[in-house]
Amino acid sequence: MFKNGFYSLLFLSLLFSCKKGEVKEVSQKVSSVKSYTYNELKPLLEKNDGKTYVVNFWATWCAPCVKELPAFEKLNKEYAAKNVEVILVSLDFPKQVDKRLIPFINKHNLQSKVVLLNDINEDVWIKAIDSTWSGAIPATLIYNAKGRTFYEKSFDYEELESELKTIL
Template sequence: MKYAIDRKLAGFILFFWVVPVLALYSQSATVQTIDFRQLQERIEKTSADSIMVINFWATWCKPCIEEIPVLEKIPGMYKGTAVKVLLVSLDFTDQIEQKLVPFVKSNGIASEVLVLDEAHPNNWIPKVDPSWSGAIPACLFVYKSKTLFHEGKVTLKAIESTMNQLIP
């Protein structure tokens, strides 16, 4: 009889603890590497019918990490309005699997994560916004042909203000 109880207990543990944990770790966080031209194409293509929030960040940047939960709330804040958040990582490409992917998984990031693979930041930073010093975090808000730029950590209040300027 003891064997049957242990078997039921083992089944319970397997079903309610092991399976969910394995499912969590088996979810693959997909992180695509792109260059700036590809990023521009994505922005132009998507921003024609959606508001895009493009956040430039890195896993080694404390203010960047602190604002990710705020950025993750954006799509839910604007129901009825198509909003797409792109988290554009400036982490080194050789650290994607060791650092970035585990970070994305462990934080349950739902937004799309891209890694910008560009060797010369001075060539592409002014194309994002001429006023950008290159410091991160930084957000570019785009809707159709209108762009608004925010350098530094964003708050919900700053996001709401910026989005209200974009939404017709």
């Protein structure tokens, strides 16, 4: 009896601790990340379903990549209702997924879709993604049915939003 009453009181106190209209996000911890070869990832880079996609290539060991992630997370949150989807394509080493990538996702509470590109043929997929890409990260692809633009640079939120608006 005490156990049920205790949890009921805990739930009510959490419920009423939120201000009117405020919803506290409860995020679940990530326990796995889907791994793709380039051929498996390619359909995510060519969708034509009415959405706009912002695809960021990054890694946990890349300081400029980590610095810009909040801009992509904010864009994901602000534009989700406007038919925009952010996909974070990790180029971390496959052997470090459990020890580095998954803990990083959980620590930083990443809400965007995160996938791992696990393909050793970088000479093929780098040029296939964009012929001008040197392979340096961070790099970002923004595309929809109207157009496709590739950026080999870091973004802050204002720049990222501005580039997104040019294609919406």
